Amino acid sequence: MPNGAPESPGRPLVDPVMSSAIKVNSPLVSLREVGKIFPNGLRALAGLNLQARAGEFLALLGPSGCGKSTVLRIIAGLSEPSEGAVEWPAAEAEGGSRRVGFVFQEPTLMPWATAFDNVLLPLRLARERGPAARERVEAALERVGLRPFSLAYPRELSGGMRMRVSIARALVTAPQLLLMDEPFAALDEITRFRLNDDLMRMWQALGMTVIFVTHSVFESVYLANRVVIMAPRPGRIFTELSIDASYPRSQNFRTSAEYAALCRRASEALAEAMAAGDET
């Protein structure tokens, strides 16, 4: 029932012409009837179905405490679902590994290591060394505009720059799936807007799938081509909206009537989701 009321505006339809450069086809990862009950008995998720298609930018929007972060942790394999299953059809077909990047709410950098060493970490843990690894780290730092700061320690960088290092670290393994858990929530608006634009550019350039958790209606509509709205208590998918505006989106989109209308629809859906959560 909560899984998308028939009259809700955003049915899980995806417009094939929405993004021409990016192939949106088979699901990269899919969650089937996933439930999560914490050891203290709290039910965080129930009967959650979610598919992330290859190459899409998916925003998970919901009030705090609706289990958005739990969904990300389950996809990343940091938490086991109590019920249901997480499937990786594409990776299983290829028999290959699934490369996942994770950006936390905090930059989560090692304070004792330089920006360079922080970005190098995933490669170092995979025992990749030598000039090839070094080039990839430099390329990742270049991509987030921090090449000149590679020898700076985290505490010598601003909040926005630390988050850029964190993003560079997530990108250095060339992930198929980038999971982001309210990454810009703690930043000021100017920095957040700039990082939104940069993230969108990187996503377009690299073609990975992004699942972006946020509680900001405006951020989700601006970034994503699909906004999935979650309801709380227990956490579940309430409805979803497809955002058909073409990329690259910019300041013009942010001030357009279309954007305002989409934000209104997302806000209304979010309000309904919260009301649904209060009833249960």
Add this chain to the structure above:
Amino acid sequence: MTDPFSGISRGGNPAVGGRGESRAPPGSGREERAGPSAARRGDQVLRIVLPLAVLAVSLGIWEFVVWFLGVEPYIVPAPSLILRTLFSDAGLLLRSLLVTLTTTFEGFLLAAVGGVGLAVLFNQSRLIEYSLYPFAVILQVTPILAIAPLLVIYLPQQAAVLACAWIVAFFPVLANTTLGLKSVDRNLADLFTLYGASRGQILWHLSLPSALPYILGGLRIAGGLSLIGAVVAEIAAGTSGAGSGLAYRIVESGYRLNIARMFAALLLLSAAGVVIFYLLALINDLALRRWHESALDAKR
């Protein structure tokens, strides 16, 4: 953690030019800060001058009272006599100092290696932690002065002294390192899990660097304690035979009523303790100043 690729993009780095640069106040604010910073400098001077003045005045009174009342040197020697003894007996005292410092250093080293090693072992295996931790605590809470005579009976002279220094010094390293290894950022730990880090990699690249400030804190305590341990053991051992450390000299001089030499030896012990303390503080500062709050706040 050292940067294996250091040197690749050195130079032209605005944020990391010099260590003071990033922390220096912006140019515009410098004039405004002249007042408070001058006051702080005055404060610094007072912190050095005042204790020195207290010392000078106390020594002056001491010297005067001894001279005025004609106190015999075998009861209370004058500071000037202590100083003269320090120079006249320098050869003997410095040799003894070297013995004590060697014991202290060896005990400290063993405590550092043993404390960190045991903490890592505890961190890797809960069963080992449960099995051994209570005994580490017992070793710590039993007064060393009471253990020392036993050690002297069962162990060779030098080994007994070393064991004493080690027993006293290793526990703070163990306790602090254990705490440090448990204080790992949860998100960073998740990140390591996500990238499939091995136990060894987690230990080396995450747990130990996270614990470093705690380990260094433990070592600072251990430095002073290993000196105490060495002195206690020397005194215990001294009564049972040979020995030539500074503490033994103090006991021996006491028997001979050479009180001035007792004071001179005591002075050297204090100086050794102070040097050890500041040396470890310096190491702490050098290791942490780029990234840890504790090392940065002191400089503001």
